[in-house]
Amino acid sequence: xxDVEQSLFLSVREGDSSVIxxxxxxxxxxxxxxxxxxxxxxLQLLTYIFSNMDMKQDQRLTVLLxxxxxxxxxxxxxxxxxxxxxxFCAESVPGYSTLTFGKGxxxxxxx
Amino acid sequence: NAGVTQTPKFQVLKxxxxxxxxxxQDMNHEYMSWYRQDPGMGLRxxxxxxGAGITDQGEVPNGYxxxxxxxxxxxxxxxxxxxxxxxxxxxxxxxxxxxTGELFFGEGSRxxxx
Numbered sequence: 001x002x003d004v005e006q007s008l009f010l011s012v013r014e015g016d017s018s019v020i021x022x023x024x025x026x027x028x029x030x031x032x033x034x035x036x037x038x039x040x041x042x043l044q045l046l047t048y049i050f051s052n053m054d055m056k057q058d059q060r061l062t063v064l065l066x067x068x069x070x071x072x073x074x075x076x077x078x079x080x081x082x083x084x085x086x087x088f089c090a091e092s093v094p095g096y097s098t099l100t101f102g103k104g105x106x107x108x109x110x111x
Numbered sequence: 112n113a114g115v116t117q118t119p120k121f122q123v124l125k126x127x128x129x130x131x132x133x134x135x136q137d138m139n140h141e142y143m144s145w146y147r148q149d150p151g152m153g154l155r156x157x158x159x160x161x162g163a164g165i166t167d168q169g170e171v172p173n174g175y176x177x178x179x180x181x182x183x184x185x186x187x188x189x190x191x192x193x194x195x196x197x198x199x200x201x202x203x204x205x206x207x208x209x210x211t212g213e214l215f216f217g218e219g220s221r222x223x224x225x
Contacts, residue, residue, distance in 0.1 A: 033213075035214075040218075040219075041218055041219070042115075042201055042203075042216030042217050042218050042219055043154075043201070043203075043214070043216045044216070045213050045214070048213070088153070088154070098144060098156045098159060098169065099214060101153050101154040102153060103151065103152065103153035104153055
């Protein structure tokens with residue numbers, strides 16, 4: 001993988017929807033991932049999407065993939081204060097030894 | 112299942128000291144890796160291993176050594192600590208790299224080098 005870019009910060013009110021965006025550069029990505037990191041903890045996989053899919057929904061989470069624009073987004077519906085965390089976008093590219101992570105988007109949810 | 116266990120959680124070193132960060136997983140994962148996380152830098156790969164006896168360098172390997180004598184353990188050694196190695200270190204493992212490639216992370220080891 002090459003570069004994975006994310007905005008660094010997002011602030012929303014409880015109950016609103018949150019949309020976290022990510023762009024990547026390697027068109028040979030096979031899987032794209034969203035990981036969540038809560039304070040003082042490691043990263044946990046939230047969801048992933050295979051590169052031949054446009055959308056994946058999992059309860060409050062919706063992942064949209066625009067492969068032409070190399071753009072990935074994560075929508076969290078009815079955002080709760082417990083969703084406050086850092087969200088990392090990552091891509092898996094054949095032949096690379098690791099996932100390539102973005103720098104993370106800090107989501108702050110206020111009551 | 113304990114998952115990925117890292118020790119210690121916190122460590123303070125003086126410049127020039129050496130130490131080992133321990134990582135163990137009980138999921139029979141072939142792939143293990145070490146990352147460091149620094150503010151504004153995201154996660155950077157230090158070293159990784161695709162199986163017992165096999166290790167390779169990642170993006171930022173200088174100043175670190177690894178070995179993989181068993182499937183379960185993947186220790187990270189700091190040979191002569193420097194203030195630039197102040198960071199949070201994460202060990203991660205997966206069943207195999209590629210395919211879904213889900214990484215399972217430890218809780219992290221916060222290292223301060225004075």
